[in-house]
Amino acid sequence: MSLVLVAVLAIATLCVVCGAILGFAAVRFRVQGNPIAEQINSLLPQTQCGQCGYPGCKPYAEAIAGGDKINKCPPGGAATISALAQLLDVAAEPLDAAEGEKPPMVAYIREAECIGCTKCIQACPVDAIVGAAKHMHTVISSECTGCDLCIEPCPVDCIDMLPVPSSLSDWHWQPPLAAAQLIASDREQAA
Numbered sequence: 588m589s590l591v592l593v594a595v596l597a598i599a600t601l602c603v604v605c606g607a608i609l610g611f612a613a614v615r616f617r618v619q620g621n622p623i624a625e626q627i628n629s630l631l632p633q634t635q636c637g638q639c640g641y642p643g644c645k646p647y648a649e650a651i652a653g654g655d656k657i658n659k660c661p662p663g664g665a666a667t668i669s670a671l672a673q674l675l676d677v678a679a680e681p682l683d684a685a686e687g688e689k690p691p692m693v694a695y696i697r698e699a700e701c702i703g704c705t706k707c708i709q710a711c712p713v714d715a716i717v718g719a720a721k722h723m724h725t726v727i728s729s730e731c732t733g734c735d736l737c738i739e740p741c742p743v744d745c746i747d748m749l750p751v752p753s754s755l756s757d758w759h760w761q762p763p764l765a766a767a768q769l770i771a772s773d774r775e776q777a778a
Contacts, residue, residue: 621649621652623652623675624645624648624649624651624652625648626674627648627651627652627671627674627675628644628645628648630663630667630670630671630674631644631647631648631660631663631667632644632660632662632663632667632732633732634662634712634713634732634733634734635712635713635732635734636662636712636732636733636734636735636736637734637736638659638660638661638662638734639659639660639661640659643712647659647660651671651675656680656683657671657672657675657677657679657680658679658680658681658682658683659683660682661682662732662733662734664682665679665682668680668681668682690750690751691733691750691751692733692735692748692749692750692751693726693728693731693733693748693749693750693751694707694715694716694726694731694733694735694737694738694746694747694748694749695726695746695747695748695749696716696723696724696725696726696745696746697745697746697747698723698724698725698745699723700743700745701718701723701724701743701745702721702742702743703718703719703720703721703722703723703724704720704741704742704743705718705719705720705724706740706741706742707724707737707740707741707746708724709740710736710737710739710740711736711737712732712734712736713730713731713732713734714730715727715728715730715731715732716737728751733748733751735748
């Protein structure tokens with residue numbers, strides 16, 4: 588046998604042994620995720636904005652599964668709180684945010700003022716901002732989650748948060764003022 592063939596066989600044998608050890612370790616030491624945390628995470632809006640006090644939706648979902656409150660997500664609002672309450676079989680609480688529930692927002696870059704610093708691109712958790720260094724940037728509206736994490740790092744303050752314009756697919760009648768006041772008073776009494 589040639590020396591090269593012996594070396595190839597030795598390396599192949601070593602690879603098979605290491606593969607078997609890794610396969611055994613993967614099965615033996617597998618870490619199961621918390622299935623309730625995964626269900627909670629699927630209900631969260633996936634904005635990764637950190638407004639709940641956690642660095643993203645998955646850590647907040649794990650915290651909720653561990654016993655934290657379900658009412659800390661401003662982008663999700665009342666709909667998310669209601670869905671979480673139903674999933675966890677707990678009472679829905681009003682949103683725990685200083686500014687309350689916000690309407691859906693989208694970032695808008697005033698392109699004439701943009702200096703192309705890329706700081707907003709680095710801050711965006713969902714890669715909704717495109718551009719290159721020293722060139723203007725723009726926001727892909729359909730990808731923007733409205734988390735407003737891009738506003739603070741902007742050195743020239745050329746980013747605005749604007750309400751998402753209504754389209755035919757999401758337009759609905761606004762309730763009359765009296766009905767809106769009734770809904771608000773019912774929520775206060777429930778709390």
